[in-house]
Structure formats: C-alpha cells, structure tokens
Amino acid sequence: MSEEVKIYAIIVAGGSGKRMGSSIPKQFLLLDGKPVLMHTISRFVAAYPEVECIVVLPESQIEFWRKLCRDYQFTLKHHIAIGGETRFDSVKNGLAALPALAGVVAIHDAVRPFASSQLIRACISQAQHSANAVPALPCVDSVREIDEHGVSKIVNREKLRMVQTPQCFSVAQIVEAYAKASGSHFTDDASVYEANGGTIILIDGEAHNIKITNPFDLELGKLIIQQQE
Amino acid sequence: MSEEVKIYAIIVAGGSGKRMGSSIPKQFLLLDGKPVLMHTISRFVAAYPEVECIVVLPESQIEFWRKLCRDYQFTLKHHIAIGGETRFDSVKNGLAALPALAGVVAIHDAVRPFASSQLIRACISQAQHSANAVPALPCVDSVREIDEHGVSKIVNREKLRMVQTPQCFSVAQIVEAYAKASGSHFTDDASVYEANGGTIILIDGEAHNIKITNPFDLELGKLIIQQQE
Numbered sequence: 001m002s003e004e005v006k007i008y009a010i011i012v013a014g015g016s017g018k019r020m021g022s023s024i025p026k027q028f029l030l031l032d033g034k035p036v037l038m039h040t041i042s043r044f045v046a047a048y049p050e051v052e053c054i055v056v057l058p059e060s061q062i063e064f065w066r067k068l069c070r071d072y073q074f075t076l077k078h079h080i081a082i083g084g085e086t087r088f089d090s091v092k093n094g095l096a097a098l099p100a101l102a103g104v105v106a107i108h109d110a111v112r113p114f115a116s117s118q119l120i121r122a123c124i125s126q127a128q129h130s131a132n133a134v135p136a137l138p139c140v141d142s143v144r145e146i147d148e149h150g151v152s153k154i155v156n157r158e159k160l161r162m163v164q165t166p167q168c169f170s171v172a173q174i175v176e177a178y179a180k181a182s183g184s185h186f187t188d189d190a191s192v193y194e195a196n197g198g199t200i201i202l203i204d205g206e207a208h209n210i211k212i213t214n215p216f217d218l219e220l221g222k223l224i225i226q227q228q229e
Numbered sequence: 230m231s232e233e234v235k236i237y238a239i240i241v242a243g244g245s246g247k248r249m250g251s252s253i254p255k256q257f258l259l260l261d262g263k264p265v266l267m268h269t270i271s272r273f274v275a276a277y278p279e280v281e282c283i284v285v286l287p288e289s290q291i292e293f294w295r296k297l298c299r300d301y302q303f304t305l306k307h308h309i310a311i312g313g314e315t316r317f318d319s320v321k322n323g324l325a326a327l328p329a330l331a332g333v334v335a336i337h338d339a340v341r342p343f344a345s346s347q348l349i350r351a352c353i354s355q356a357q358h359s360a361n362a363v364p365a366l367p368c369v370d371s372v373r374e375i376d377e378h379g380v381s382k383i384v385n386r387e388k389l390r391m392v393q394t395p396q397c398f399s400v401a402q403i404v405e406a407y408a409k410a411s412g413s414h415f416t417d418d419a420s421v422y423e424a425n426g427g428t429i430i431l432i433d434g435e436a437h438n439i440k441i442t443n444p445f446d447l448e449l450g451k452l453i454i455q456q457q458e
Contacts (some may be wrong), residue, residue, distance in 0.1 A: 142392040142417040152429055154420040163371040188371040191383040219452050
C-alpha cells in the first residue's frame with residue numbers, strides 16, 4: 001500500500017546565517033566536508049529513495065547553491081522553490097510547487113541534517129495513517145514562563161514537548177491549512193495545521209536531531225555523524 | 230563589599246546513573262580523564278577560591294567518592310552531606326550543613342560540569358543584590374503542551390525560559406523556603422523559593438551548561454572542554 005502513496009519532502013532554508021558569526025548562510029556551512037543542506041537532502045533520499053525533494057531557498061542564494069552542487073558533485077535530484085519573507089511564506093511557496101493534492105509531505109528544516117532514516121520513516125508512516133505526525137521530545141530542564149511584566153513562574157514541564165521536524169502531513173490537508181491561515185506569525189507547520197482545526201499527532205523525536213544554530217553545533221555535528229556511522 | 234559575603238556552593242549528586250547504560254553513577258563517569266563531579270567542584274573553586282563547597286551524595290557512594298579523591302589526588306576542599314530520597318531532600322540536607330544563616334549559596338547539579346566562571350560569578354553577584362538569581366535560556370524549538378487526554382496545543386515559546394543551575398539565593402531565604410515547603414515534588418530550587426512567596430530573578434544562562442544525561446553527553450563534554458580551553 002504505502003509504496004503507492006507519493007512522498008514529498010519540502011526542505012526549508014530560511015535563515016541568512018546572521019547568528020553564525022559568518023557571512024555564509026547556515027545551510028551552506030561545511031559539516032564533515034560537505035554543505036549542511038546536502039546532508040539534509042541525503043537523509044530523505046536514504047529513507048525514501050523515491051522521495052521528491054523541494055528545496056526552498058532565498059532567491060539570492062539559488063545560483064550559489066547550484067554552484068555548490070557542481071563543485072561537490074552533488075547529484076541527488078531535487079527541485080528548487082523560491083523562499084519568501086518569512087518561514088511561513090517559504091513553506092507556502094514550497095507547497096505551491098507540489099504537482100498534485102495527493103500524497104504525504106514532510107516539511108523539514110534545512111539546518112537539521114541529523115534526522116535518521118528511522119525517524120523520517122516513522123513520521124511519514126504515521127502521517128499516512130493519521131494525516132499528520134510531528135516528532136517531539138520531553139523537556140529535561142525546568143521551565144519558567146514570563147508574563148508581560150517580566151515576572152516568571154514555574155511551568156509543569158511534564159506537560160511540555162519540544163517540537164522538531166520533519167513535520168509530516170497529508171498534502172491536501174496542509175495545503176488547505178496554509179491557504180486558510182491568517183497571518184504569518186507561525187513558528188512551525190504543526191501550528192498552521194492546528195489553526196485550521198487539525199489535531200496534531202506527536203511521535204518520539206530524536207535527541208540528535210538538532211538544528212545547526214551556532215558554530216559549536218557544527219563541531220557537535222561531526223560527533224553525531226561519527227556516532228551514526 | 231562582596232569579599233565579605235560568605236559564599237557557599239551546594240553540589241547535588243542525586244542520580245544513580247540508571248539512564249547511562251552504566252552501573253557507575255553519572256557524577257563519577259570520566260570526562261576528559263577525570264570524574265564529572267571533580268570538574269564541577271573545580272568550576273566553583275575557579276570562580277571563587279574562597280567558596281565553601283558542600284557535596285551531597287547518596288550515603289552508599291560516599292566511600293567510593295573518597296577513594297576516587299585519593300586515586301585522582303583531588304585535593305580541593307569540600308564537605309560531604311548525605312543525600313535524601315529525592316532531590317528536594319538532598320538539597321535540604323545540604324542546607325542543614327551550612328554553618329550560619331548568612332551569605333549566599335549556589336545550588337548546582339553535580340552533573341553540570343561546564344558552568345563557566347563568568348556564569349557562576351554573574352549568578353552569585355546578582356543574588357547578593359536581589360536575594361536570588363537563576364540562569365535560564367530562551368527556547369529555540371517550538372513547544373507544545375499536552376492536556377489530560379494526550380492532546381497537544383502550541384505554546385508561545387517566546388514566553389518560556391529553560392532553567393539551569395547554579396541557582397543562587399540568600400542563605401536565610403532559601404533555608405526558610407525549604408523549611409516551609411510542603412511536599413517534595415519540586416524539580417528545582419527556584420520553585421521552592423517561589424512557593425514561599427519569592428520572585429525569581431532570571432539571568433542569561435549558557436548553551437554549554439548542559440547536564441550529563443546520556444553517554445553522548447560525555448563525548449559532547451570533551452568538545453566543550455576543548456572549546457573552553
């Protein structure tokens with residue numbers, strides 16, 4: 001059955017890398033000798049060789065990315081969509097590039113290059129059954145919530161889950177959710193889906209499935225790759 | 230002025246290491262060739278050479294720890310207090326070992342060996358002025374909250390802070406808070422202080438100030454030590 005369902009991955013590269021202390025956007029930084037984004041695409045192809053990947057990039061970065069692909073002889077097939085002002089706009093552009101309102105789509109941060117095949121498959125399989133699946137982890141730290149006066153109060157961390165990507169959805173349902181969403185303040189796709197009345201299905205995420213957000217994460221990344229090999 | 234204020238550190242080693250896939254409690258695992266707990270104590274002595282350290286250990290581990298200190302020729306002075314059933318009980322025992330109701334105390338997880346001198350000093354200094362200080366970081370992931378039916382909803386992550394240690398307090402005030410607290414369900418000292426009517430002062434934590442909770446964290450730890458050197 002599942003072979004017949006078309007699987008897409010929208011890989012969203014939004015950031016300009018301003019927080020990296022580097023003029024190179026984070027998705028292009030070298031991790032184990034190869035740009036981060038190539039690792040990320042490879043993860044999806046490893047999990048589903050037949051996946052159709054759409055990489056969403058700021059327009060100004062597309063030529064640079066094409067050059068990187070030539071330089072690194074990166075031949076995994078993928079489409080490119082042009083990014084928007086916000087992450088919300090970028091995902092919307094990625095969804096617009098899908099050929100039909102059928103199948104399942106994984107929406108993933110370009111700077112999360114460590115999602116395992118198991119995790120990607122678990123999310124896609126679950127979304128095939130329940131129309132969506134979102135990986136998340138329990139919270140190991142104590143958490144406080146700040147009110148409008150800057151005063152904080154303890155929160156019950158047992159109830160909290162830290163959300164990751166790939167966030168997977170029925171194509172028809174997530175396209176509808178994005179079409180109907182008002183505002184572009186959403187921090188992830190699950191919240192867009194939820195705003196359209198959907199109930200999110202959480203599944204276990206992975207501790208190693210981190211975002212590359214600072215130079216230290218690149219060092220950490222080498223370690224993760226060693227451990228996964 | 231601040232030289233005259235007595236500074237204490239209560240370093241709490243609660244866990245038995247069951248999550249490590251190892252029979253050695255986490256605080257005794259070797260990090261860069263030395264037990265984690267020795268790193269942690271050293272951090273406080275580096276920040277404040279005159280600090281008085283109280284290490285809280287399960288009774289069954291005290292002899293082993295003394296042997297480790299001999300084997301590793303660890304000569305930094307510290308007192309030992311006997312741990313209780315819960316973290317709450319252990320901290321209470323640590324507070325009972327303080328000689329007077331004056332000064333400032335930093336309460337710290339034994340398995341957080343990477344707090345920098347700057348962070349420790351910033352927390353202690355702030356607590357000298359405002360009776361408490363707790364390090365915390367913003368939340369980089371999207372966060373969901375689960376209700377009693379297992380259904381999750383997005384939470385505004387802008388308002389959340391992930392709490393770390395050292396959590397620093399006026400000795401008199403935190404002793405009072407522990408004496409008056411009912412129940413031992415608290416996940417940290419800030420929440421005990423808050424339950425007694427105190428308002429918590431948050432200051433910037435450090436990304437590297439992680440807890441050692443799994444074998445991967447030890448590898449990560451080597452990297453953090455290299456970077457800090």
